[in-house]
Amino acid sequence: MTREKSAEDPVVSASGGLRISRRAFLATGLAVGGGLLLTLRFSETASAQDALIAAYVKIAPDGIVTLTAKNPEIGQGMKTTLPMLIADELDVDWQNVRVEQAMLDPIYGPQFAGGSLGTPLNWIPMQQVGAAARQMLISAAARTWGVPPAQCMTRQGVVRHPQSGRTLTYGALAEKAAALHAPDLASVTLKSPNEYTIIGKFTGGVDSARVLDGEPLFGIDVSLPQMSYAVYEKSPVFGGRVVRANLEEIKAMPGVRDAFILRGAGADAAVKMGLVDGVAIIADKWWDTQKALQKLRVEWSPSAARAQSTAAFEQQATQLAREAPHALIRRDGNLDAALRGAHRRVSASYAYPFLAHATLEPQNCTARINRDGSVEIWAPTQNPGPGAQLVARTLGIDAAKIRVHMTRVGGGFGRRLNNDYMAEAAMIARWLGRPVKLLWNRPQDIQHDAYRPGGFHHFTAGLDAAGNPVAFRDHFITFGRSGHVAAAADLPADHFPAGFVPNLEYAQSLIQLDAPTGPMRNPGGNALAFAFESFLDELAHAGGRDPLELRLELYGPPRVFPPPPPRFGVKVPPFDTGRVRGVLELVAQKSGWAQRQALPSGTGMGLAFYYSHFGYVAEVVKASVDRDGVPKVHKIWAAVDIGRQIINPAGAYNQAQGAILDGLGQALHLFITLENGRVVQNNFDAYRLLRMHEAPPLEVHFLRSNNDPTGLGEPALPPVLPALCNALFMATGKRIRTLPIDPQALRPSAA
Amino acid sequence: MRLSILVNGIQRTVEADADTPLLWVLRDELHLSGTKYGCGIAACGACTVHLNGEPVRACVTPISAVGSAAIVTIEGIGASEWGRKVKSAWLELDVMQCGYCQAGQVMSATALLAKNPRPTDQDIDAAMNGNICRCCTYTRIRAAIKQAAGLPTADTREVQS
Numbered sequence: 001m002t003r004e005k006s007a008e009d010p011v012v013s014a015s016g017g018l019r020i021s022r023r024a025f026l027a028t029g030l031a032v033g034g035g036l037l038l039t040l041r042f043s044e045t046a047s048a049q050d051a052l053i054a055a056y057v058k059i060a061p062d063g064i065v066t067l068t069a070k071n072p073e074i075g076q077g078m079k080t081t082l083p084m085l086i087a088d089e090l091d092v093d094w095q096n097v098r099v100e101q102a103m104l105d106p107i108y109g110p111q112f113a114g115g116s117l118g119t120p121l122n123w124i125p126m127q128q129v130g131a132a133a134r135q136m137l138i139s140a141a142a143r144t145w146g147v148p149p150a151q152c153m154t155r156q157g158v159v160r161h162p163q164s165g166r167t168l169t170y171g172a173l174a175e176k177a178a179a180l181h182a183p184d185l186a187s188v189t190l191k192s193p194n195e196y197t198i199i200g201k202f203t204g205g206v207d208s209a210r211v212l213d214g215e216p217l218f219g220i221d222v223s224l225p226q227m228s229y230a231v232y233e234k235s236p237v238f239g240g241r242v243v244r245a246n247l248e249e250i251k252a253m254p255g256v257r258d259a260f261i262l263r264g265a266g267a268d269a270a271v272k273m274g275l276v277d278g279v280a281i282i283a284d285k286w287w288d289t290q291k292a293l294q295k296l297r298v299e300w301s302p303s304a305a306r307a308q309s310t311a312a313f314e315q316q317a318t319q320l321a322r323e324a325p326h327a328l329i330r331r332d333g334n335l336d337a338a339l340r341g342a343h344r345r346v347s348a349s350y351a352y353p354f355l356a357h358a359t360l361e362p363q364n365c366t367a368r369i370n371r372d373g374s375v376e377i378w379a380p381t382q383n384p385g386p387g388a389q390l391v392a393r394t395l396g397i398d399a400a401k402i403r404v405h406m407t408r409v410g411g412g413f414g415r416r417l418n419n420d421y422m423a424e425a426a427m428i429a430r431w432l433g434r435p436v437k438l439l440w441n442r443p444q445d446i447q448h449d450a451y452r453p454g455g456f457h458h459f460t461a462g463l464d465a466a467g468n469p470v471a472f473r474d475h476f477i478t479f480g481r482s483g484h485v486a487a488a489a490d491l492p493a494d495h496f497p498a499g500f501v502p503n504l505e506y507a508q509s510l511i512q513l514d515a516p517t518g519p520m521r522n523p524g525g526n527a528l529a530f531a532f533e534s535f536l537d538e539l540a541h542a543g544g545r546d547p548l549e550l551r552l553e554l555y556g557p558p559r560v561f562p563p564p565p566p567r568f569g570v571k572v573p574p575f576d577t578g579r580v581r582g583v584l585e586l587v588a589q590k591s592g593w594a595q596r597q598a599l600p601s602g603t604g605m606g607l608a609f610y611y612s613h614f615g616y617v618a619e620v621v622k623a624s625v626d627r628d629g630v631p632k633v634h635k636i637w638a639a640v641d642i643g644r645q646i647i648n649p650a651g652a653y654n655q656a657q658g659a660i661l662d663g664l665g666q667a668l669h670l671f672i673t674l675e676n677g678r679v680v681q682n683n684f685d686a687y688r689l690l691r692m693h694e695a696p697p698l699e700v701h702f703l704r705s706n707n708d709p710t711g712l713g714e715p716a717l718p719p720v721l722p723a724l725c726n727a728l729f730m731a732t733g734k735r736i737r738t739l740p741i742d743p744q745a746l747r748p749s750a751a
Numbered sequence: 752m753r754l755s756i757l758v759n760g761i762q763r764t765v766e767a768d769a770d771t772p773l774l775w776v777l778r779d780e781l782h783l784s785g786t787k788y789g790c791g792i793a794a795c796g797a798c799t800v801h802l803n804g805e806p807v808r809a810c811v812t813p814i815s816a817v818g819s820a821a822i823v824t825i826e827g828i829g830a831s832e833w834g835r836k837v838k839s840a841w842l843e844l845d846v847m848q849c850g851y852c853q854a855g856q857v858m859s860a861t862a863l864l865a866k867n868p869r870p871t872d873q874d875i876d877a878a879m880n881g882n883i884c885r886c887c888t889y890t891r892i893r894a895a896i897k898q899a900a901g902l903p904t905a906d907t908r909e910v911q912s
Contacts, residue, residue, distance in 0.1 A: 075849025075886050204845040211850040212838045212857060214785020214826035221784040229779070254768075287768075287775040360789050360797060360851045360885040410787070410851030411885045442790045622909075635909040650845040654888060658848055661887030684794040684883060693876035695889035697906040 049132070049182040055107050056086060057133040059174040063157050065090065066098045070108040071118050072382055073101065073207070074412030076713040077651030078118045080206045082126050084648060088198040089130030089191060091154040092170065099206040104384040104404035110568050113382040113409075114417050114519070116613035116711025119647065121570050123709055124190075131188040133177075140177040141168045156197075193645060202650045207408060217408040219380030222366040224435040228257055229286035231293055232424045232438060234278040234448055237677035238515045239270045239303030241277040246297045250281060253295065255288030262427050265394060270305075271481065271516045273418035273450050275394045280428045286439055293441075305514035305677030310353070310454075313674070316511050317456040317477040321349070325475050325507030326483075330493040333503030338471035342462025346542045350459070350531035352739040353671035355452035356679075357520055358687060361410020362445040365425035368435035374401045375429075379422050380409035387419030394423040395430060413662075414519040418450050443682035450518025451672055451679075453479050453489035457531040462503075467543020468553065471503040474532075479517065480510035487516075488523040495528060496611070497536070500554050515674060521662065522714040525612040529718030530667070530725065530739060533608040537726040538735065547607050547726065548588050555580045573614055573707050579641045582703050583618040584609055587639035590701055591620035596730070603634070606726025608719040615715025616641040616703075619660065623727040629747035631668065631728060633696040636660055638716055640702050643709040652712055656700040659716035665690030667721045669740050756817055758783065759827025769815035773807075774798045776814050777824060785825035785854050789883070796882030799855035800824045806862040808881075825854035833864045833899070840899040848886035856882050860896050869900055872908055 058066040067086050073079035083099045102108055110121065134154055141159035142149040145166055153160050157170045193200075207217060216223065235241070242261050250259040264276035279298055283289045339345060366378040375395065381387050384404040392399035409416060425438040440448070455478050462471035479486045491506055498504055520526060540547040558578025566572065587607070588594065596605040602624050609618040622634040638656055646652045669688035673680040681687045700716075725736040732746050755764050758781060765780045772791075777783045777800070786809055789797030793808035800809045801823040828834035837860050840846075847853045856879070863870055863878035870878070875896055884892065894904040 075847075077848070202845070204842055205847060205850070208842055208845065208847050208850065211785075211847060211853055212825065212841060213829070214783060214824065214854060216782075216784045218787075218851060220788065223782065223784075285771075285775065285779055287771050287779070358885060360787075360795065360849070360883065362788070409849060411849045413885075439788075442792075654845065654848055654891065657890045658887040661889060665887070683792055684790050685792065689795075689883050689885060690887060690889075691883060692879040692889050692892070695887065695893075697909040698890055 047181060049185060052107060053129060053133050053136070053182040054178070055105070056129045057090065059170050061171045061174065063169050063171040064096055064098060065092050065157070065170070066100055068102045069099050070102045070111050070122070072111070072113045072384065072406045072409055074113045074382055074409040074416070076113055076118065076412070076655065077205060077648060078113065080203055081119065081648050081651060082122055083206070084198050084203055085123065085126035086130035088196055089127045090134050091197070092157045094198050094203065096157060101406055104388060104406065111384055112417070113412055114414065116615065116714045117567065119709050119711045120572060120614060121568055125185070127190050128185040128188050131190055132182050132185055135183050135188060136177040136180050137170050137173050139180055140173040144168065144173075144176065199647050200645060200649070203648045204650055218361055218410050219364050219366070219378060219407040220361055220410070220439060222378040222407060222437060224366060224368060227366070227435040227437055228282050228284060228432065229289055230280055230282050230425070230428050230436045230438045231286070231289040231441065232262075232278045232280050232428065233293060233296060233298065233444070234276055235300040235303070236447060237300060237303055238305040239677070240300030241303070242279060243299040243301050245279050245299070247279070250292050250296055253288070253292045255283045255285055256281060256292050257284060258282040258432060259292070260431060262424070262431070271486075271514060273420045273516055273518065274390060275420070275423040275427060278424070280431070282428070282432055282436065290441060303514065303677065308512070308514060308677050309675050310673045313454065313511055317351070320477050320509040320511070321456070321458045321475060323509070326509040327507065329476070329491055329506035329508055330498055331505050332498070335471055335473055335503045335505045338503035339460065339462045339473075342471055343465040344463045344542060345460060346463065346539055347460045348535055348538055348735075348737060350457045350534065350737045352454055352527045352530055354454045354674065355520060355666060355670050356446050356449045356672050356681070356687060357413045357415035358446060358684075358689060359411035359413060359415050362440045362442055363415070363421040364437065364439040365421045366435065366437040367425040367429035369430050369433070373397070374403060375426055376403045376405070377422055377426065378405045378407055379419070380407050380416060381419055381422065382409065382412045382414070382416040383419060387422045390419050390423050391426045395426055413521045414523065415449060418518055442684070446682050446687055447679040450487065450516040452520035452523070452526065453486055453513075453517040455479075455489065455527055459535045461535070461539055463539060463543045467540070467545040467550070469497065469501050469539055472497055472501040473505045474507070476506065476508040478508055478510060479513035481512060481514065483510065485510065486513055488519045489517055490524070491528065492524065496532065497554060500556070514677070521659070522612055522717045525610055525714070525718040526663065526666065529608065529610045530721040533610065533719065533722035534725050534736070537606065537722065537729065541729075548584060548593055551584055551609055552581060573710065575611065579616045579705055579707070580609060580611065582705060583616045583639040583641050586701055586703050587618040587620050587637050590639065590699060591622070591637040593620060602731055604727040604730025604732070606723045606728070606730060608722040608726060610715070610718040612718060613714045614642070614710035615712065617715050617719050619719035619723045621720065621723040621727040623724060624731050625728065625743070625746045625748070627748065629743035629745065631724065631741060631743070631746065633664065633724065635697045635699070636664070636720060636723075637699045638701065638719075640700060640712070640716060641705050642702070642712050642715065643707040644704050645709045646702055647709060652702070653700050655712045656716040657698050659714065660698060660720045661690055661695050663717040663720040664694070664724065667724050667739060667741055668694065671740055754814060756814070756822060757819065758822045759824060760830070765814070767814050769813060771814045772810050773800065773812040773814050773817055773822070774809035777809060783824050783826050787851055787854055789852070795852070796855040796859060797852050799858040799882065801858060801862060804862065804865060806859050825857060828858060828861055831861065831865075833861045836899040837861045837864065837895070840895040844891050844895045844898060846888050846891040846895050848888055852882060852884045856884065856892055860892070860899070864896065864900055869902065870896065
């Protein structure tokens with residue numbers, strides 16, 4: 001197993017550059033009395049489970065418990081949540097828990113922040129780790145006392161033997177416990193919810209105080225001895241290659257140590273977020289790289305992307321909508337006959353733009369090539385495993401020679417599922433022969449993203465006499481290359497209302513795109529919810545139906561669909577229409593939906609529901625517009641069902657509120673424009689993120705259905721976009737079919 | 752050029768070109784990396800520090816313009832009464848998600864409260880609008896400012912509107 005190998009690998013501490021082996025480090029720790037306890041076993045008899053427990057749990061003689069957080073922390077709170085799960089089962093006082101970020105290491109299994117999967121994949125395994133460690137501590141105490149383990153109990157870091165009144169602290173037992181074998185994780189008994197002492201408690205982020213003390217936790221803060229700073233300039237037009245650059249002039253500039261051209265990894269690198277052609281400028285101060293960048297002149301080769309612009313996309317989409325779709329995604333029943341026989345037909349076209357992730361911490365990475373040829377990476381990444389693979393491919397070395405330190409991440413939103421910055425830093429470090437911190441400036445960050453793809457939906461639906469949809473068609477115009485749909489640009493065949501309307505057709509046509517796209521917080525949903533849930537609102541109004549009642553009728557009585565295939569070997573919950581109903585009814589009740597007709601003229605309420613990442617979220621927005629047509633959001637209500645247990649209410653409400661406001665900002669302001677193959681926007685003046693005065697009051701309600709807990713980074717985002725547009729329709733009578741919302745179209749005088 | 756600047760109450764000597772923004776002197780010369788780079792054009796507020804108590808964007812403040820002004824950064828803000836209260840409120844309400852903007856938020860909030868100990872929602876909007884939170888923790892930022900001020904934290908704006 002790879003653990004033994006990695007345990008022998010050299011490690012270098014981030015702060016000091018001390019080069020020692022992990023084994024030596026552990027031995028040293030024990031020798032100086034101290035520090036390590038339930039620790040890595042060295043004996044040949046250590047099992048994989050022993051190593052796993054040791055990797056997660058360390059207990060010092062003074063009772064301080066150090067737990068490992070396996071996944072990256074991007075603001076979604078996993079560095080707090082996952083250790084809470086271990087600590088509760090371990091039965092320790094949270095005040096005595098310290099948390100350390102894991103390195104990338106196969107012992108932990110998948111280590112990533114994506115898909116809102118941190119909770120569903122780790123909810124049980126992390127509790128099992130804590131329970132197994134607790135069992136080992138009990139066994140150690142029982143042996144010490146010569147009593148059966150079943151007679152022992154634990155409470156807050158102490159093992160007790162009630163019959164004799166004896167106690168031993170975990171700190172006193174740790175060394176003995178470490179010599180025992182860990183139990184089979186599947187065999188441990190977990191607490192029942194009424195026994196939780198940490199799960200469910202409002203628990204602040206484990207790093208928050210350090211952030212507010214200004215400690216260097218983020219990728220951008222990494223500092224190594226003999227480190228240089230780098231900037232890497234790529235073709236503003238996607239896919240351009242370096243023909244020539246004024247390197248000599250740049251190298252002669254004050255503070256500049258070097259400047260050189262790197263060659264990309266082929267024609268597809270730009271859309272695949274690998275290493276692309278560029279010019280690296282190296283200086284002893286990052287500011288000097290920026291001054292040199294001003295003087296940099298590069299001739300870029302023309303690329304296919306230069307023919308591509310947002311304006312041209314819109315023309316192509318209009319043309320494609322008149323033609324037969326390129327491909328069928330799904331067909332149910334007999335759509336044409338159902339449309340012909342419908343009591344009423346409704347058609348509408350929706351469009352949304354490309355978006356950038358705009359993490360507030362720009363992309364960056366620090367890299368060092370060690371003397372033994374190994375590569376050490378410090379990166380704010382959501383996805384370190386594929387990052388190491390990318391570095392290995394780019395450098396042509398074995399992935400086992402790459403060590404990845406996961407720094408705190410200044411915002412993910414899906415941007416850092418790609419690791420292009422990692423490949424750049426590693427290549428620059430190798431070329432340079434010394435440690436380097438690559439830091440993108442903001443224009444580079446906005447202009448070299450893997451964008452949320454834009455899209456166009458051409459809907460037609462048929463309603464029966466009661467206003468129920470009996471036919472539904474979407475001709476989706478999306479983006480791709482050579483017949484393949486671009487990343488995160490697809491329409492899933494099972495997207496609602498597929499399966500709930502008898503006659504249905506989803507088809508797509510592709511516009512050629514040579515710019516990179518990728519997942520952004522709630523990929524698919526962040527765009528599709530706007531189009532589908534707005535059009536559903538149109539259908540409700542066209543059929544004279546209450547949008548809430550129409551949804552309840554469409555989803556029908558409570559029923560559970562067949563379970564989906566496991567994700568990463570973990571069972572995931574099936575779709576349950578009872579949970580849809582639950583959040584719809586809850587949000588209606590909390591928002592006063594039934595009384596919305598009593599709102600003052602010019603104020604409206606809109607409703608939307610979206611199921612994503614196993615979460616059920618219904619939202620109501622109350623809004624009006626001012627004289628210039630600018631939307632004013634009065635309040636937003638959300639009802640969220642992510643299962644029976646909110647692990648950390650502190651993080652959960654924050655995630656839901658943040659996701660809702662994130663979506664609101666997209667609806668109000670955000671768009672990326674492509675012009676002749678390059679992105680026009682380059683900073684926050686043109687890319688208008690939501691600000692304080694635009695953040696309305698929010699109410700988030702969790703519906704505790706009896707299901708295992710699932711993730712919350714993403715599910716609360718999509719419904720707010722259509723809920724807002726639906727509210728604006730009630731307020732103004734004007735239907736928003738293009739994002740971002742154009743106030744001109746909502747002005748009271750506008751036709 | 753060689754400059755002497757007053758940072759968090761300590762006189763520091765730095766070597767930097769006159770046009771170097773204060774941000775990069777703090778981060779890369781003095782290793783005070785709590786102050787963050789976000790945009791470079793004073794559009795996001797991640798680099799907010801105090802110059803003689805006024806919140807400024809360090810990314811567009813050339814070091815040559817600092818002179819003898821007292822610079823306070825996130826590393827030093829806890830030494831002031833309002834800085835301490837603001838940081839405590841931030842932790843009590845668990846404001847941060849990724850945390851990258853929060854140094855700037857705390858600096859802006861502290862400057863607000865030092866001048867206006869009982870801010871209204873409108874005052875909070877005006878003082879905090881220059882600080883982007885990409886995670887959109889605005890709900891808790893607003894509440895934490897009120898908590899630091901000893902005001903009720905409930906968001907009553909909908910009732911008023």
